[in-house]
Amino acid sequence: MIELKSPAEIERMHVTGRFVAEVLTEVREIADVGVNLLDLEHHVRGMIDRRGAVSCYWDYAPSFGEGPFRNVICLSVNDAVLHGKPHDYVLRDGDVLSADFAVTIDGWAADSARTFVVGTPAEEDLRLIRATEEALEAAIGAARPGNRVGDVSAAIWAVAREHGYPVSTEFGGHGIGRTMHEDVHVSNKGKAGRGLTLRAGLTLALEPWFCRTTDRIVYDEDGWTIRSADGSRTAHSEHTVAITDDGPVVLTRREDERA
Template sequence: MIELKSPTEIDRMHTTGRFVADVLTELGDLADVGVNLLDLEHHARDKISQRGAKSCYWDYAPSFGEGPFRNVICLSVNDAVLHGLPHDYALRDGDVLSMDFAVDIDGWVADSARSVIVGTPATEDLRLVRATETALESAIAAAQPGNRLGDISATIATVAAENGYPVNTEFGGHGLGRTMHEAPNVANDGRAGRGLVLRPGLTIALEPWFARTTDRIITDPDGWTLRAADGSRTAHSEHTVSITEDGPRVLTRRPERPNSL
């Protein structure tokens, strides 16, 4: 069942979204050569504790993971793209780091992800990250009242095709609000003009992610981390968005910085 949120409830989700955005901004600033993934995990834990928030990941045990997940953020490096289990790894020059973060504040959830390049970026990695960001912005632009869910999915797939990236449809966006995963599912490929009509009050997480040369994924022995099956580099971008009478409202928007990732 899809639960439409009131303007007041969306404002509360926006409060959570601002916190999520601020933490992801801080983590992006901290991610540098030699920094351990566990340091980033502990920074996120500290911020959650200070805010009195609740991690949506801690003790999460869905069918697609070997639960329970005992971390507060997903950190995925290079060919890893989703559900990365933080572990003892020092970031290296040129690594692509994807960070996915979701919390609950006063009963309302927000979810966002970003990919950053540590140190010196390779041109192809920069292009890959930018493609997910472009796809996300295109998806947001398509999230207009009266449009359909397929319009969002189709625009993500179009950006992928324009950049020569295949699209995996096993994992994509989703509804959220009182919990992290609610109906509907939002695939990263689909047909325009098809699917659910977008109505004001709908809140969804849009999350295009691409691997450079494959649409297949494999799961690490840790039971969580998903990697490109051919070992190619990956990237992931995500925002929580509400549909309003006036168009899409991004609830996890980070402050813009010139030439930043």
């Protein structure tokens, strides 16, 4: 069921979104060569506890995955792109790290992800990351009343094609509000003019993710961590967005993204 949110409810989601942005900003600041992923996990747990937020990931048990997820942030390194379980891994120079984070505050959810390079960046990694960021901004721009879900998907796909990256359709964006995952599904590949008509009050988590040279994915033995099937590097960008009569409002925008 699709629930349209009132302006007051969107503002409550915005409160959550600001905290999500704060956490991802801090993760970016402290993730460095020599830092263990488990240290990042426990740092974020402390931030959640101090804020009185509730993790959307802890005990999450969808149809995919092996048992409940027992972490509060997804940390995916290099060829891992989605649902990476924090584990005993020390970050190395040049690692590509994707951090995906979602919580609720006072019953309202927000979800966001960012990818960055730890230490010395390779230009090809920066190009991949920039492509997902560009695709996300294109998707946000298409998230307007009267457009359709397919317009959002087509905007993401167009950017991927322009940069020469294949697109997997196995996971994509989704509705969000009282819970992390609500209707409607937003594929990262689609045709303009198709699908649900967007209306003011709809809130979506838009999340383009690309693998450099494949559209196929594989799972780790942990049942959660998703990697590119050919071992190529990956990137993932996500924001929670509210559709309003005045245009899209990004509820998880970080200070380092603001003009």
